[in-house]
Amino acid sequence: NAGVTQTPKFQVLKTGQSMTLQCAQDMNHNSMYWYRQDPGMGLRLIYYSASEGTTDKGEVPNGYNVSRLNKREFSLRLESAAPSQTSVYFCASSGVKGNQPQHFGDGTRLSIL
Amino acid sequence: GDSVTQMEGPVTLSEEAFLTINCTYTATGYPSLFWYVQYPGEGLQLLLKATKADDKGSNKGFEATYRKETTSFHLEKGSVQVSDSAVYFCALSDQDYGNNRLAFGKGNQVVVIP
Numbered sequence: 589n590a591g592v593t594q595t596p597k598f599q600v601l602k603t604g605q606s607m608t609l610q611c612a613q614d615m616n617h618n619s620m621y622w623y624r625q626d627p628g629m630g631l632r633l634i635y636y637s638a639s640e641g642t643t644d645k646g647e648v649p650n651g652y653n654v655s656r657l658n659k660r661e662f663s664l665r666l667e668s669a670a671p672s673q674t675s676v677y678f679c680a681s682s683g684v685k686g687n688q689p690q691h692f693g694d695g696t697r698l699s700i701l
Numbered sequence: 702g703d704s705v706t707q708m709e710g711p712v713t714l715s716e717e718a719f720l721t722i723n724c725t726y727t728a729t730g731y732p733s734l735f736w737y738v739q740y741p742g743e744g745l746q747l748l749l750k751a752t753k754a755d756d757k758g759s760n761k762g763f764e765a766t767y768r769k770e771t772t773s774f775h776l777e778k779g780s781v782q783v784s785d786s787a788v789y790f791c792a793l794s795d796q797d798y799g800n801n802r803l804a805f806g807k808g809n810q811v812v813v814i815p
Contacts, residue, residue: 630807686794687733687752692744
């Protein structure tokens with residue numbers, strides 16, 4: 589029972605490098621989300637996709653891009669990584685109704701030197 | 702906009718003690734309320750939820766009641782175990798169809814000492 593799968597689990601980048609974080613869900617959910625978690629800040633929404641073919645900015649979208657590749661997959665791209673983007677990134681998915689919980693992956697721990 | 706406020710600071714308590722974590726919210730509509738738990742090195746897991754006023758969510762000995770009059774959803778457990786050590790997040794979601802964004806509180810680290 590995979591649920592939400594994120595790859596990679598850990599990554600170290602140098603400033604200015606680019607990379608894509610991958611996320612896939614097998615629960616047939618319409619909505620998917622990317623968050624970052626920083627100490628003392630809780631979870632902050634970067635981007636979300638309410639349904640296949642749509643994406644919207646969240647609370648902290650600057651420096652990131654996303655692609656909803658199909659219903660299962662939602663990727664997050666850092667075009668030019670900065671040390672301020674060092675964080676733990678979580679992907680989540682859910683149904684479309686507000687009473688349906690989000691399901692989270694185990695996270696990607698990203699360090700930018 | 703919608704927001705969630707959790708009590709400041711970590712919570713340290715002894716095994717078998719009573720746990721309360723306060724959560725209050727601000728919302729324009731009729732949100733669903735959630736508690737999530739995060740164990741070290743893992744993602745968030747749903748602990749319990751309540752979708753309307755006076756509902757009580759419960760799971761693994763934890764309980765929380767949706768109080769519309771005080772806009773609160775406090776988490777309680779009568780007798781904690783070391784295995785309950787984790788970070789706990791309160792969250793709300795708008796009820797409107799097609800909008801399932803969550804607003805999270807900042808979380809509370811709970812440490813249970815044997």
